[in-house]
Amino acid sequence: MTYKILVIGACGQIGSELTQKLRIIYGADNVIASDIKAPKEVSGPFEYLDVLDKEQIEVVIKKYDISDVYLMAAMLSVTAENFPDSAWDLNVNSLLNILSLAKQKKIRKVFWPSSIAAFGKNTPKELTPQYTVMEPSTVYGISKQTGERWCEYFHERYGVDVRSIRYPGLISWSTPPGGGTTDYAVDIFYKALESGHYECFLSADTKMPMMYMEDAVDATINIMEAPKEKIKIRSSYNLSAISFTPSEIANEIRKYLPEFVISYLPDFRQKIADSWPSSIDDDRAREDWGWSHKFNLESMTRDVLKNLDKKCS
Numbered sequence: 231m232t233y234k235i236l237v238i239g240a241c242g243q244i245g246s247e248l249t250q251k252l253r254i255i256y257g258a259d260n261v262i263a264s265d266i267k268a269p270k271e272v273s274g275p276f277e278y279l280d281v282l283d284k285e286q287i288e289v290v291i292k293k294y295d296i297s298d299v300y301l302m303a304a305m306l307s308v309t310a311e312n313f314p315d316s317a318w319d320l321n322v323n324s325l326l327n328i329l330s331l332a333k334q335k336k337i338r339k340v341f342w343p344s345s346i347a348a349f350g351k352n353t354p355k356e357l358t359p360q361y362t363v364m365e366p367s368t369v370y371g372i373s374k375q376t377g378e379r380w381c382e383y384f385h386e387r388y389g390v391d392v393r394s395i396r397y398p399g400l401i402s403w404s405t406p407p408g409g410g411t412t413d414y415a416v417d418i419f420y421k422a423l424e425s426g427h428y429e430c431f432l433s434a435d436t437k438m439p440m441m442y443m444e445d446a447v448d449a450t451i452n453i454m455e456a457p458k459e460k461i462k463i464r465s466s467y468n469l470s471a472i473s474f475t476p477s478e479i480a481n482e483i484r485k486y487l488p489e490f491v492i493s494y495l496p497d498f499r500q501k502i503a504d505s506w507p508s509s510i511d512d513d514r515a516r517e518d519w520g521w522s523h524k525f526n527l528e529s530m531t532r533d534v535l536k537n538l539d540k541k542c543s
């Protein structure tokens with residue numbers, strides 16, 4: 231049986247690469263991309279869809295006989311601090327719309343991403359455990375922590391098959407990031423190639439958990455493909471690959487671009503970064519559904535520079 235997939239927020243940093251990979255695996259016609267903005271390129275069916283409009287979601291679900299939903303629409307950490315009301319509305323009510331459709335059995339399975347932002351300044355910073363103190367201090371983090379509770383609640387109370395990962399900062403070269411605190415780790419590559427200089431909005435030694443997009447997309451599809459009984463955590467799984475500081479990634483880039491210069495001018499984003507973990511313990515994801523990452527700092531840097539060089543030339 232072929233399941234039909236709906237990706238909501240398919241034009242974003244993750245959604246665009248996730249949609250491409252899902253189309254390779256399941257066939258272009260079985261993966262419906264949707265967003266409130268137009269796609270850069272059309273590689274299969276696309277619908278304009280506002281995730282806050284539940285009736286419109288139902289129409290699309292019916293039209294394509296959708297079984298699985300990947301809910302990628304959200305307002306990210308930095309933007310959310312500027313628009314707290316609409317961030318809360320989008321981040322929480324989008325999830326409640328989808329979970330309630332799953333509760334009514336109109337959807338079979340849901341993926342919804344949480345974030346390391348769900349942790350807070352009283353969380354142990356190194357190798358942050360799966361279960362620990364979570365006191366997020368940003369509206370984005372509070373919305374993710376709330377979302378985790380709703381996912382678990384809908385699973386426990388109504389048997390909804392919802393699966394989730396706490397993504398670390400994600401690094402990609404094909405689609406620009408959407409206003410998060412870890413965006414520096416993408417911008418740095420563009421600036422290194424364009425001008426040979428990057429002014430970083432975080433301090434040199436701010437260590438944060440990060441992951442290459444290819445690994446993040448694989449993790450997302452793997453957790454959705456895992457047999458139901460293997461998914462033992464229904465709030466959200468810790469997920470980890472690499473942790474590095476701005477100065478460490480700059481050193482890695484210098485191996486290929488020796489003239490590259492980085493300077494540091496921390497701004498308000500430093501406070502957000504300081505409230506997040508430095509590294510993550512993701513043993514449960516590895517044990518329960520077999521997660522493992524492929525890219526480390528060296529192989530990721532090599533791959534990003536190679537692809538950006540091709541893209542820009």
Ligand code: NAD
Nearest residue numbers: 239241242243244266280281303304343345397399400408
């Ligand atoms: P993004 O901002 O790049 O993309 C979000 C997409 O959602 C955009 O294309 C936007 O147009 C769309 N969207 C916004 N409002 C919408 C609405 N009302 N209806 C339909 N679509 C709407 O975000 P991303 O980086 O791709 O993140 C995807 C998910 O992953 C989010 O839940 C985010 O919190 C989470 N996440 C991302 C990162 C990261 O580093 N990128 C890290 C942790 C968690």
